[in-house]
Structure formats: C-alpha cells, structure tokens
Amino acid sequence: MTVSSSSFPPLCEKISHTSFFLRVVDLTILGLLFSLLLYRILHMRENDNVWLVAFLCESGFTFIWLIITCIKWSPAEDKPYPNRLDERYCGCAVAITAPRCLVKLHKEESFEWKILMRARKSKDKFTPWKKLDGNEFGIQNSMNLHVWFPISSGKETSADLPTIQESHELAATALRSAKRRRRRTGPGPSPRLLPGLCSRKRNMAIVSPARHGFPFAICDLPSVDMFVPTANPVREPPIIVANTVLSLLALNYPANKLACYVSDDGCSPLTYFSLKETSKFAKIWVPFCKKYNVRVRAPFRYFLNPLVAAYDSEFRKDWKMTKREYEKLRRKVEDSTGDSFLLDGDDELETFSNAKPNNHSTIVKVVWENKGGVGDEKEVPHLVYISREKRPDYVHHYKSGAMNFLLRVSGLMTNAPYMLNVDCDMYANEADVVRQAMCVFLQKSKSPDRCAFVQFPQEFYDSNSDELAVVQSYLGRGVAGIQGPLYCGSGCFHTRRVMYGLSPDNLENNGDLSSSATKFLDEDSLARKFGSSKELVISIVEALQGKSNPKTSLTDFIEAAQMVGHCHYEHQTNWGKTLGCLYDSVAEDMNTSIGIHLRGWSSSYICPDPPAFLGSTPSVGFEAIVQQRRWGTGAIEVLFNKQSPLRGMFSSKIRFRQRLAYLWVLMCLRSIPELFYCLLPAYCLLRNTALYPKGPCLAITVTIVVMHCLYTLWQFINNGFSVRSWYVSQSLWRILATCGWLFSIHDILLKLLGISNVGFVVAKKTTPKTMPISGYEPIQRQDDGPNSCYIHKFEFDNSCHFVPGTFIMLVNMAALASNFVGLQRSCCHHEGGRSGLAENCACILVILLFLPFLKGLFAKGKYGIPLSTLSKAAVLAMIFVVFAVGY
Numbered sequence: 001m002t003v004s005s006s007s008f009p010p011l012c013e014k015i016s017h018t019s020f021f022l023r024v025v026d027l028t029i030l031g032l033l034f035s036l037l038l039y040r041i042l043h044m045r046e047n048d049n050v051w052l053v054a055f056l057c058e059s060g061f062t063f064i065w066l067i068i069t070c071i072k073w074s075p076a077e078d079k080p081y082p083n084r085l086d087e088r089y090c091g092c093a094v095a096i097t098a099p100r101c102l103v104k105l106h107k108e109e110s111f112e113w114k115i116l117m118r119a120r121k122s123k124d125k126f127t128p129w130k131k132l133d134g135n136e137f138g139i140q141n142s143m144n145l146h147v148w149f150p151i152s153s154g155k156e157t158s159a160d161l162p163t164i165q166e167s168h169e170l171a172a173t174a175l176r177s178a179k180r181r182r183r184r185t186g187p188g189p190s191p192r193l194l195p196g197l198c199s200r201k202r203n204m205a206i207v208s209p210a211r212h213g214f215p216f217a218i219c220d221l222p223s224v225d226m227f228v229p230t231a232n233p234v235r236e237p238p239i240i241v242a243n244t245v246l247s248l249l250a251l252n253y254p255a256n257k258l259a260c261y262v263s264d265d266g267c268s269p270l271t272y273f274s275l276k277e278t279s280k281f282a283k284i285w286v287p288f289c290k291k292y293n294v295r296v297r298a299p300f301r302y303f304l305n306p307l308v309a310a311y312d313s314e315f316r317k318d319w320k321m322t323k324r325e326y327e328k329l330r331r332k333v334e335d336s337t338g339d340s341f342l343l344d345g346d347d348e349l350e351t352f353s354n355a356k357p358n359n360h361s362t363i364v365k366v367v368w369e370n371k372g373g374v375g376d377e378k379e380v381p382h383l384v385y386i387s388r389e390k391r392p393d394y395v396h397h398y399k400s401g402a403m404n405f406l407l408r409v410s411g412l413m414t415n416a417p418y419m420l421n422v423d424c425d426m427y428a429n430e431a432d433v434v435r436q437a438m439c440v441f442l443q444k445s446k447s448p449d450r451c452a453f454v455q456f457p458q459e460f461y462d463s464n465s466d467e468l469a470v471v472q473s474y475l476g477r478g479v480a481g482i483q484g485p486l487y488c489g490s491g492c493f494h495t496r497r498v499m500y501g502l503s504p505d506n507l508e509n510n511g512d513l514s515s516s517a518t519k520f521l522d523e524d525s526l527a528r529k530f531g532s533s534k535e536l537v538i539s540i541v542e543a544l545q546g547k548s549n550p551k552t553s554l555t556d557f558i559e560a561a562q563m564v565g566h567c568h569y570e571h572q573t574n575w576g577k578t579l580g581c582l583y584d585s586v587a588e589d590m591n592t593s594i595g596i597h598l599r600g601w602s603s604s605y606i607c608p609d610p611p612a613f614l615g616s617t618p619s620v621g622f623e624a625i626v627q628q629r630r631w632g633t634g635a636i637e638v639l640f641n642k643q644s645p646l647r648g649m650f651s652s653k654i655r656f657r658q659r660l661a662y663l664w665v666l667m668c669l670r671s672i673p674e675l676f677y678c679l680l681p682a683y684c685l686l687r688n689t690a691l692y693p694k695g696p697c698l699a700i701t702v703t704i705v706v707m708h709c710l711y712t713l714w715q716f717i718n719n720g721f722s723v724r725s726w727y728v729s730q731s732l733w734r735i736l737a738t739c740g741w742l743f744s745i746h747d748i749l750l751k752l753l754g755i756s757n758v759g760f761v762v763a764k765k766t767t768p769k770t771m772p773i774s775g776y777e778p779i780q781r782q783d784d785g786p787n788s789c790y791i792h793k794f795e796f797d798n799s800c801h802f803v804p805g806t807f808i809m810l811v812n813m814a815a816l817a818s819n820f821v822g823l824q825r826s827c828c829h830h831e832g833g834r835s836g837l838a839e840n841c842a843c844i845l846v847i848l849l850f851l852p853f854l855k856g857l858f859a860k861g862k863y864g865i866p867l868s869t870l871s872k873a874a875v876l877a878m879i880f881v882v883f884a885v886g887y
Contacts, residue, residue, distance in 0.1 A: 484603025489589030587634020621795030632744030
C-alpha cells in the first residue's frame with residue numbers, strides 16, 4: 001500500500017510545546033507546597049489536631065501537583081498534513097493535449113482502462129465526461145483534453161489491481177512515449193494545464209485527480225469503520241444520533257472506504273426508524289456537503305444561521321432545498337418520538353414488537369449499503385443498525401460490551417483495519433478528520449505499526465466545559481509527549497489488530513506478523529479466544545495478516561452477525577479480558593487505554609483547529625454531578641483491577657511517567673481532602689484557633705494561592721476564555737469534587753465490601769436552541785453570553801448529591817457570623833483569639849466558590865434548594881457547630 005519513496009514530505013510531524021517558563025512556575029509552586037508541609041511538621045507540636053488534618057490535606061494536594069508537573073514536563077502533539085495523502089496514496093492521471101499523439105501501454109487483459117475525455121469550450125467550463133473503454137491510451141485531436149487512469153473491471157481481485165507505484169510508473173512511461181512521439185512528428189501546441197498541476201513537461205501534464213476535483217481516482221487509502229453507540233432514546237434523543245451519523249457519512253473520505261455502525265443498547269424502534277429516515281436524507285446531504293465543501297456537517301448546527309444573500313443562485317437553491325428536507329426529517333423523527341403509533345405502519349419494525357431494553361434478541365439490519373461504490377462524491381457510505389441480545393440474568397458490561405459487539409459485527413461485514421468511535425452526541429466538526437488520523441497511521445517514519453490509536457480532544461459546543469478544554473490543552477499534550485494520550489472514550493481512531501490483542505513484539509518492522517506470531521493464526525486457538533463463529537475467525541485471520549475483506553454484500557453476514565451478538569457468546573472467551581474493550585470498570589476507555597500501553601504500544605494526539613469533534617455537556621446540576629460520579633468511580637476502579645498503574649510500576653513496556661499519568665485518576669480521591677479543607681477555616685473560626693502560619697511565614701500560603709490563581713487564569717486567557725469563564729470553572733469543579741467524586745469513593749467502598757455493584761447511568765443529552773454557527777466560519781465560543789454563566793441556572797433536586805455543597809455553605813456562613821460576634825466580644829473583653837484575617841478570607845473564598853448554593857437558598861423552583869436537602873444539611877451544620885465549639 002505504501003509508496004516507497006523518500007522524496008515525499010512527511011504526512012505528520014511531532015510538535016513540541018515545551019516551555020521553560022511554565023516549568024519554572026510549576027516547580028516554584030511545588031517548592032512552596034513542600035515548604036508549607038515542612039513548616040507544618042516543624043510546628044506540629046505547638047498546635048492542635050487541626051494542623052495534622054491540614055497537613056494531610058495539603059500532602060494530598062502536593063502529591064497531585066507533583067503528578068501534574070511530571071505529566072506537563074514535555075508537552076507535544078502530532079500535526080498531520082492531510083493534503084499530502086493524495087501525493088502518496090492517490091494515483092496520478094495523465095493529461096496530454098499534443099496533436100497526433102498515440103501512446104500505447106500494454107497491461108494484462110484482466111484490466112479495463114477507462115479513458116475519459118472532455119472537449120474544451122472555455123477556460124473554466126467543460127462538457128460532461130465521455131467514457132471510452134479499451135486497453136490503450138489515445139489522443140486523436142489537439143482540441144481535446146484527455147485524462148485517463150486504471151479502474152477495476154470486476155474480474156480481478158484486489159491483489160491484481162495496479163498499485164500506486166505502478167500508477168506512477170505508468171505516468172512516467174506515458175511521458176517518455178509522448179516525448180519520443182513528439183520528436184518524430186514535430187512540435188505541437190503547448191498543453192493546456194489545469195490549475196494545480198504538479199508538473200509540466202512539453203506536451204504532457206501529470207495531475208492528482210483526487211486533489212483537484214476529478215470524479216475518479218486510484219486510492220489506496222485504508223478503510224475505516226465508524227462506531228456510534230447509544231443506549232436510551234429518551235436520554236439520547238434520536239435526532240441527535242441522526243445528526244452525528246450524518247456528520248460521519250459526509251466526511252471527506254472515499255465513501256466506499258467508510259462504514260457506519262450504530263449500536264442501540266436500548267433496542268428502540270425509534271432509533272432504527274430515525275436511522276432509516278436519516279439514510280434517505282443522507283443521499284441529499286452528503287452530495288451537498290461535498291459539492292460546496294461545507295465545513296460543519298451536522299445539519300442541526302449548519303442550519304442555525306440564515307442564508308447569506310451574497311451566495312450565488314445555485315447554492316441558494318440547493319441550500320433551501322436541503323434545509324427543507326432536513327426540517328422534514330427533524331419533524332418526522334420528533335413526531336415519531338412523541339407518537340409511537342406513527343411507527344405501526346412500518347413492517348420492518350415488527351422485530352421490535354416484543355423487545356424490551358433489557359430483554360430482547362440480537363437485531364442486525366443493513367439500513368443502507370453502498371453497492372459497487374467507487375468513491376464518487378454522490379455516494380453514501382454503508383449504514384448498519386445493530387442491537388445485541390440482552391437477558392435479565394446476564395451481565396452485559398454496559399458500553400464496553402456494546403463496543404466489543406461493534407468490533408465483531410464490523411469485522412464480519414467490512415473488517416476495516418481502522419475504527420473510529422464517537423459518542424452519539426459528538427458530531428464530526430472537521431470534515432478531514434479521517435484523513436488527519438490516517439496521516440499518523442500511514443506515516444512510515446513514525447512506525448505506524450507501533451501506533452495503537454489516535455485520540456482527538458473532547459470539546460463541546462455548549463457551556464460548562466471550559467475547564468476540560470484547558471485541562472486537555474496542557475495535560476492532554478503533556479501525556480502525548482510521553483508515550484501517548486489516554487483513550488477518552490470518544491473521538492478516537494483504533495487499530496483493529498491492536499484491539500484483537502496484538503503486541504508490538506508480534507510484528508516485524510514493516511508491519512507484517514513475525515514468525516513467532518504464527519500462533520495467532522491457529523484457528524483452534526482463535527476460536528477459544530474469540531468465540532465459535534467460523535466466519536469471525538476467518539475475518540480475524542485476515543485482519544491480523546493486514547488483508548481487507550473482498551467486496552461482498554453486507555446482508556450475507558447478517559446471520560453470522562446475529563450469532564456473535566448472543567449474550568452467551570463471550571462466555572469462556574478473552575473478550576473484555578485481553579481482547580477489545582476491557583471490562584471490570586465503568587470507565588472502559590481508561591481501562592482499555594492502560595491495557596494497550598502495558599503491551600508496549602504508543603498513541604498519538606491531534607489537536608486541530610477547528611476541533612475535530614464537538615459534543616454536548618449535560619445540564620449543570622444533577623446530570624453533570626452524576627456523570628462525574630460515574631467517571632470518578634470508573635477511574636478509581638482501574639486502581640484495583642489487573643491493569644492498575646500501581647502494579648508493575650517499573651515495567652519496561654510502559655514508561656514510568658506514563659504510569660504517573662494514569663495515577664492522575666487519584667484526582668477523584670482529592671474529594672476527601674477538598675471537603676475537609678473547605679470546612680477547616682470555619683472550624684478554626686468557631687474554635688478561635690489558627691489554621692495558617694502567622695507572621696512572615698503566612699506569605700507561603702498567600703503566595704501559593706496567588707500564584708495558582710494567576711497561573712490558572714493565564715491558562716484560560718491563553719486558550720481564549722474570559723476571566724468570568726475562569727471563575728465559573730473554578731467554582732464548578734470545586735462543586736463536582738465535593739458533590740460528585742465524593743460519592744465515587746462511596747461506590748467503590750461498597751463494591752470492595754461486596755455490598756453492591758457499580759451501575760452505569762447514561763447522561764442526558766439535549767439539543768441546544770441557540771448559539772448560531774455559520775457553515776463557513778470557525779466556531780466561536782460563547783463565553784460571556786447568558787448560557788456561559790451556570791451560576792444563574794444551577795439546577796437542584798432532592799438528590800443526596802447536593803447535601804455536601806449545602807452543608808459547606810451553611811457551615812462557613814455560620815462561622816463568619818459567629819466570628820463577627822466573637823470579634824466584637826473580644827474587643828470588649830480581651831485582645832482576641834488566635835484566628836485572624838487569613839481564616840476569615842478563607843471562609844469568604846469558600847462561599848464564593850459555592851455561590852450557586854448561596855443563590856439556591858433564596859431561589860425557587862428547580863433553581864432553588866429543596867426543603868428536604870436544606871433540612872439535612874442544616875442538621876449536619878448544627879452538629880458541626882456544636883462539635884467545633886464544644887470539643
């Protein structure tokens with residue numbers, strides 16, 4: 001597949017973002033933290049137990065900052081050059097405008113050569129392409145422009161087709177023949193060159209057809225299977241799934257090289273119905289996007305802005321027609337969601353008649369098949385709907401189980417060497433995202449066989465995600481500079497052979513299986529590891545050998561696909577243990593990621609502008625906290641399973657700093673010291689004792705706080721966010737730590753004690769109604785709009801998740817009120833106690849960070865704290881105050 005030529009420029013390169021100034025700042029803060037710990041140790045006997053608690057909390061903060069400093073030490077990312085793919089992996093066409101020139105190239109009879117000819121009328125307009133078939137290239141009229149290239153006749157196999165290297169050789173042979181012919185016939189008119197021709201030699205021009213808009217090309221680009229998992233049509237509306245699918249089907253990649261698989265763990269007829277309607281609209285949407293090079297290819301985002309009058313009439317006509325068809329699709333899907341009787345007339349939905357979300361048989365349906373596709377811009381890639389069997393008495397492993405079913409079904413049907421998985425609400429925002437990932441995989445100098453996956457950052461088009469964007473900007477690039485980024489569960493391109501358990505030790509330098517890896521090809525051994533499906537075993541052997549499936553109908557594999565979806569299929573196999581997405585954690589992405597890196601693989605991180613994928617965040621309040629609780633629980637689970645970064649810390653196959661990167665999951669454990677640290681200032685005020693050093697040593701604490709605030713503020717401003725966004729993010733993440741991650745520890749303790757298992761709660765997705773985005777302009781973040789400040793729309797309910805935040809707020813308010821009265825009494829009676837200005841400022845800072853709870857005390861409805869939650873927090877606050885004053 002790869003063209004062995006050193007003359008080609010690299011497809012990607014690693015960009016370093018190392019900053020010595022940031023290193024100095026990180027080390028300075030780390031040094032100050034150690035200085036504070038040393039001061040506490042030296043003065044521990046002079047103070048009460050409060051200093052011991054503060055010392056333990058600050059030790060946890062210091063350890064986390066040490067890990068962060070190690071991770072951020074050498075940040076880097078991969079910069080792809082997708083335009084260079086054409087020069088390597090798309091064959092050249094030869095254009096000759098010389099008179100009386102006849103070039104004969106002899107090939108095997110099994111090949112059919114298509115000669116396309118168009119008459120030149122004016123500078124920019126040509127008649128439609130005319131097709132001529134034969135085994136030779138011919139030029140018969142100097143007024144004609146001829147472009148030719150080899151195509152498949154359907155008789156040969158993929159191994160018989162000419163390679164890219166042969167295509168280049170054909171072009172060179174045609175060039176030499178034309179020059180010899182010209183010497184015999186005399187000079188002719190100068191050839192007319194199309195814009196962007198890469199060479200011009202007398203009567204011959206060699207062009208790259210895929211790059212310059214020709215309708216056909218020889219493309220050796222690998223195939224890609226795209227996975228979209230969904231589980232609940234109520235919490236994940238079908239119209240959102242439809243938009244994600246449409247954005248994937250319209251990517252700038254040969255349509256015959258793509259296939260989209262949608263896994264519906266809810267077995268919903270609404271989801272299948274929406275996909276059927278989506279496939280119909282895709283026949284309009286995909287050609288429209290490619291014809292006008294639309295950048296934002298999710299219709300619900302593209303059509304938010306009105307049509308601009310400056311566009312030409314043809315575009316305006318197509319735009320209006322496409323939008324009208326999308327509105328029909330949207331109404332039809334939303335109407336079917338509200339009125340299920342609209343689905344009764346569809347015979348294909350009878351399969352769902354007796355199906356329940358947790359009790360149904362395997363369903364596999366080919367929604368659309370791109371039969372005989374050659375990669376034309378009007379083609380639509382394959383679209384397949386699947387839903388694995390579920391029974392109440394079986395463990396289904398949530399999303400990781402669905403991903404493994406996707407892996408098996410796609411291996412049977414298309415068996416692409418690379419796979420993309422995205423969440424159902426995360427649409428493709430960059431049309432060239434597949435080409436960007438292929439630049440990394442196909443880069444010879446990068447050893448593509450050693451790169452297991454390519455991760456794109458998770459970014460969002462709505463508010464409340466600014467902190468995540470900043471974390472990815474620094475920590476994400478930091479991990480990428482070590483052994484590669486962590487798999488984040490969405491926006492990631494995987495290598496099929498790696499997901500099948502292959503290690504770098506099993507491969508030669510050229511990517512072929514080594515002689516010691518022949519054991520992987522034993523069918524009996526594969527059947528024990530992968531299951532009893534013979535068709536699947538055959539596809540696995542082809543995938544391990546680097547072969548692609550022959551072009552056959554997808555419907556031929558429906559029966560085999562249903563078999564590998566049975567709930568007992570994985571019994572006594574290695575699925576979820578060493579193959580596919582690993583089990584034993586609800587954070588299947590992190591678990592799988594560390595399992596891949598432990599085998600010695602590396603990964604790559606691409607952070608393009610504009611973002612490759614954009615998703616939606618749950619509404620701030622219960623949904624966001626529950627999501628963080630699940631993520632925190634899964635991250636802590638990783639510490640206790642076979643892939644734990646604590647085990648084999650000095651393994652030679654994974655770098656030590658990469659281990660530390662996985663220890664960043666301990667961030668979830670900081671909820672305990674953070675909870676205590678939010679209560680310590682109030683406790684000290686109530687007891688009139690000191691929490692912070694006195695005198696000149698107080699400068700240590702003040703410097704740490706000021707430097708951290710200025711440092712994080714600079715990070716936000718440097719990433720294009722406002723000061724208000726920085727404050728909102730700091731407040732939000734304090735709330736999530738104390739109200740979400742705190743319950744993650746509770747879940748883990750119950751699991752370790754065998755009392756209960758960890759559940760998987762699907763986050764609710766909502767479609768935004770505002771934030772207009774133009775189809776031709778970069779996405780602009782709405783930092784300072786009404787949607788950016790979550791404080792005014794923080795939602796509460798009767799959940800226990802809001803008790804800790806309300807409790808912290810009440811305690812600090814009570815401490816400030818009590819201290820105000822106490823200061824008045826001390827002024828009247830004696831010279832005052834040991835608590836001072838620092839403790840008062842700390843209480844005020846805590847109240848500012850938990851400002852949504854202060855507003856919730858006075859708000860009503862869903863934005864107000866329920867009476868039950870307030871009562872529980874008030875009782876706890878009273879106990880705390882009595883304990884602090886009377887202890």
